[in-house]
Amino acid sequence: MKLFGSLTSPYVRRLRIWLENTDYEFVALDVFSSEGRAQLESVSPARKIPLLQLGKETIFDSRIIFSFLNKKLQREELTLDDENTLSLIDEANQAYVHLFMLSKSGVDTHQDSFYFNLQREHINNLLLHFEGMVSAGHFKQWNYPAICLFCLLDWIDFRHLENLENTPALKEFRDKHQDHEYVQLTNPR
Ligand SMILES: N[C@@H](CCC(=O)N[C@@H](CS)C(=O)NCC(=O)O)C(=O)O
Incomplete structure (x- = not known):
């Protein structure tokens, strides 16, 4: 499991903190550099972070990533x-x-x-x-x-x-x- 993000984004940080005891790879990008943008473009047409790669699946948007992982890991129930x-x-x-x-x-x-x-x-x-x-x-x-x-x-x-x-x-x-x-x-x- 790979989480693409930056070191400053609040949307990425929320997932990194929530996933603190979970085994995954964090790919830190500088989304405003040409290198970072090219890397982002290769994984997402929206060029936004966070983005999660899990096997063949790619998941965009922190909310969807959280819902997907929360269901999979059965971590917490949201009202x-x-x-x-x-x-x-x-x-x-x-x-x-x-x-x-x-x-x-x-x-x-x-x-x-x-x-x-x-x-x-x-x-x-x-x-x-x-x-x-x-x-x-x-x-x-x-x-x-x-x-x-x-x-x-x-x-x-x-x-x-x-x-x-x-x-x-x-x-x-x-x-x-x-x-x-x-x-x-x-x-x-
Ligand atoms: N609704 C999205 C928002 C993500 C978002 O706005 N990410 C910003 C970083 S804070 C981004 O990727 N910015 C790069 C850009 O817009 O080019 C989520 O929850 O994941």
């Missing part, structure tokens, strides 16, 4: 609420990835315009929703949804996209989990 939470974490993650790419392309993402105002509103609502969930005692178990939330929070902090001081419960949640051995081993800093 409908957990699935909804994962969708919200992915929404927030995708919005931040777009803002990061735009900012890397020289676009002022703090500008007062329709698209950026909507994105900020969207992101702020989602963060406040997660802040409320953590304050109400959710994410106590270190399972896949908690790992996904951790990877989102740690990545937006790493990329300076958000100041976690503004959401104290989320900051505490992120800080509390930073000492796990595999969290340290996958730290992109």
